[in-house]
Amino acid sequence: MTLYMIGIGLNDEKDITLKGLEAVKKASYVFLENYTSKLQVPVEKLQSFYGKKIVLADRNMVEKKADIILDKAVENEVAFLVVGDVFGATTHTDLFLRAKEKKIKVNIINNASILNSIGIVGLELYKFGKTTSLPYPEDNFKPETAYDVIKSNQEAGLHTLVLLDIKPDRNMTVNEAIKILLEIEHKRKEKVFTKDVKIVGCARIGGDYKIKYGTASELEKEDFGEPLHCIIIPGKLHFVEEEVLETWK
Amino acid sequence: MTLYMIGIGLNDEKDITLKGLEAVKKASYVFLENYTSKLQVPVEKLQSFYGKKIVLADRNMVEKKADIILDKAVENEVAFLVVGDVFGATTHTDLFLRAKEKKIKVNIINNASILNSIGIVGLELYKFGKTTSLPYPEDNFKPETAYDVIKSNQEAGLHTLVLLDIKPDRNMTVNEAIKILLEIEHKRKEKVFTKDVKIVGCARIGGDYKIKYGTASELEKEDFGEPLHCIIIPGKLHFVEEEVLETWK
Numbered sequence: 001m002t003l004y005m006i007g008i009g010l011n012d013e014k015d016i017t018l019k020g021l022e023a024v025k026k027a028s029y030v031f032l033e034n035y036t037s038k039l040q041v042p043v044e045k046l047q048s049f050y051g052k053k054i055v056l057a058d059r060n061m062v063e064k065k066a067d068i069i070l071d072k073a074v075e076n077e078v079a080f081l082v083v084g085d086v087f088g089a090t091t092h093t094d095l096f097l098r099a100k101e102k103k104i105k106v107n108i109i110n111n112a113s114i115l116n117s118i119g120i121v122g123l124e125l126y127k128f129g130k131t132t133s134l135p136y137p138e139d140n141f142k143p144e145t146a147y148d149v150i151k152s153n154q155e156a157g158l159h160t161l162v163l164l165d166i167k168p169d170r171n172m173t174v175n176e177a178i179k180i181l182l183e184i185e186h187k188r189k190e191k192v193f194t195k196d197v198k199i200v201g202c203a204r205i206g207g208d209y210k211i212k213y214g215t216a217s218e219l220e221k222e223d224f225g226e227p228l229h230c231i232i233i234p235g236k237l238h239f240v241e242e243e244v245l246e247t248w249k
Numbered sequence: 250m251t252l253y254m255i256g257i258g259l260n261d262e263k264d265i266t267l268k269g270l271e272a273v274k275k276a277s278y279v280f281l282e283n284y285t286s287k288l289q290v291p292v293e294k295l296q297s298f299y300g301k302k303i304v305l306a307d308r309n310m311v312e313k314k315a316d317i318i319l320d321k322a323v324e325n326e327v328a329f330l331v332v333g334d335v336f337g338a339t340t341h342t343d344l345f346l347r348a349k350e351k352k353i354k355v356n357i358i359n360n361a362s363i364l365n366s367i368g369i370v371g372l373e374l375y376k377f378g379k380t381t382s383l384p385y386p387e388d389n390f391k392p393e394t395a396y397d398v399i400k401s402n403q404e405a406g407l408h409t410l411v412l413l414d415i416k417p418d419r420n421m422t423v424n425e426a427i428k429i430l431l432e433i434e435h436k437r438k439e440k441v442f443t444k445d446v447k448i449v450g451c452a453r454i455g456g457d458y459k460i461k462y463g464t465a466s467e468l469e470k471e472d473f474g475e476p477l478h479c480i481i482i483p484g485k486l487h488f489v490e491e492e493v494l495e496t497w498k
Contacts, residue, residue, distance in 0.1 A: 110361030128379070
C-alpha cells in the first residue's frame with residue numbers, strides 16, 4: 001500500500017497540514033520518529049487530537065529495524081511522522097529508499113522545519129551557509145566541527161545556524177552552547193567565536209519563541225526558557241538584516 | 250488586532266496547517282502574496298476551500314503600499330498568506346517589522362518551503378551552501394551571480410539550490426536554466442557549469458514532483474512538465490547521497 005512520510009511541524013498537534021491529517025486518519029499504523037527532534041507537546045496530545053494510537057520509533061527502530069515499519073506498509077496504509085519536515089535527517093532518506101526498493105508507494109507530505117522557520121529572526125535564508133550541529137562534549141569526544149563550519153561560513157560572509165544537541169534526558173541550551181564554543185575558541189584562538197562576537201540566541205522557533213541578539217557574553221547570562229534552543233552566528237549583514245536584528249536586542 | 254503571517258506550503262489548498270486554517274477562518278481580511286512563488290492550483294480553489302474572499306497582493310502592494318494591509322490589521326484580524334513559508338522573501342521581513350512598529354500583534358504560522366522540501370532528492374540539507382536564483386537575462390542585464398554562487402559552493406564541497414525565475418507570464422524551465430548557465434560558462438570558461446556537470450533537475454517539489462539526475466546536456470533535452478522548476482548542482486557526495494541520486498537517473 002502506501003508509506004506516508006509526514007512532517008508535523010515544530011510546535012504542537014495543530015501544526016500538521018490538512019493533507020497530513022487526512023493521511024494519518026487513513027493509516028492503519030502511525031509511527032512517530034522521536035529522536036532527531038521534539039515537539040512542545042507530549043505524544044498523548046497528538047494521539048487524542050489525531051484519534052490514533054502512535055508508536056514511538058527510536059533510533060534503533062528507524063535505523064536498524066526499519067522492516068517493522070516497511071513490512072506493515074506492504075499491505076497497509078502507514079503514516080511515519082517526523083517533527084519538523086520529512087528529510088531533516090539522512091535516516092529518513094534511507095527509509096524512503098528502502099520503501100521504494102520494496103515497491104511500496106511513498107507519499108511525502110512536507111511541513112515547516114527549523115531551516116526555514118528560522119527566517120523569523122530576519123536574516124535572509126538564502127545567505128545561510130552550511131548548517132551545523134553542536135553535540136555535548138564527552139571525555140573522549142570533543143568535536144570542533146561546529147567551530148570549523150562557523151569559520152568557513154564567516155570567511156564567505158554567510159550566516160551559520162547551529163543546532164544544539166538533543167538527548168533523551170536533556171537538551172542543550174543557548175548558554176551551554178556558548179560555553180562550549182568559547183572553550184573551543186580558547187583552545188584554537190582563531191577569533192571565530194569570541195566573547196564579543198554578536199550572535200542570535202533562539203528558543204522554541206515555530207511556537208512561543210524567544211529571540212535575543214547580543215554578544216556571546218551577554219547571551220550567556222540570558223534565560224531562554226524551555227527547549228529547543230539554537231544559535232545563529234550572522235555573516236555579513238545587509239542593512240535590513242541589521243535593522244531587524246536590532247529589534248531583538 | 251493581529252496580523253497572521255501564514256505559510257501555505259507549495260502545492261495546493263490542503264497544504265495549509267490546521268493552525269493556519271483556523272487563523273484564516275477568524276480573519277476579516279485575507280491577502281495572498283502572489284509574486285514570489287506560485288501554487289499548483291488557482292486562487293479560486295483556495296477561496297472556495299477556505300470559504301473566504303482572497304485579495305491578491307502584488308509586489309507593488311506589499312513593498313510600496315503595505316499600509317493597505319497594516320491599517321486593516323490595526324483593528325481587525327488579518328491573514329497574509331505566503332506560498333511556501335513566511336520568510337522566503339525579505340519583503341515579508343519588512344512587513345513584519347512595520348507591523349511591530351505599529352504595535353500590531355504578529356502571529357507567524359510556518360509551513361514547508363522549497364528550502365526544506367528539496368530534501369526529497371536525497372541530498373543532505375545541512376550540506377547546502379548559499380542558495381541562489383537565476384533570472385531571465387535581458388539585453389542590458391545578464392547577471393552571473395548564480396554562476397559565482399555555484400562556483401564558491403563547489404569550492405567548499407557544498408550543494409547549490411538554484412531557484413528559477415518566476416514571471417507573471419512565464420516560469421523558467423530546467424531546460425532554459427541549463428541553456429543560460431551554459432552560456433555563462435561559454436563566456437567565463439571556469440569549468441563551473443559544463444555540459445558534463447552532473448545536476449539534478451526538479452519540478453513541482455512538494456506536489457506531483459519529477460526529479461532527474463544526469464549531465465547538463467542530458468537534462469537539457471528532458472521534459473519536466475508544468476512549473477515550478479529548480480535545479481541543484483551537487484557538491485561533494487556522501488555514498489548514501491550518491492545512492493539516492495542514482496535512483497533518479
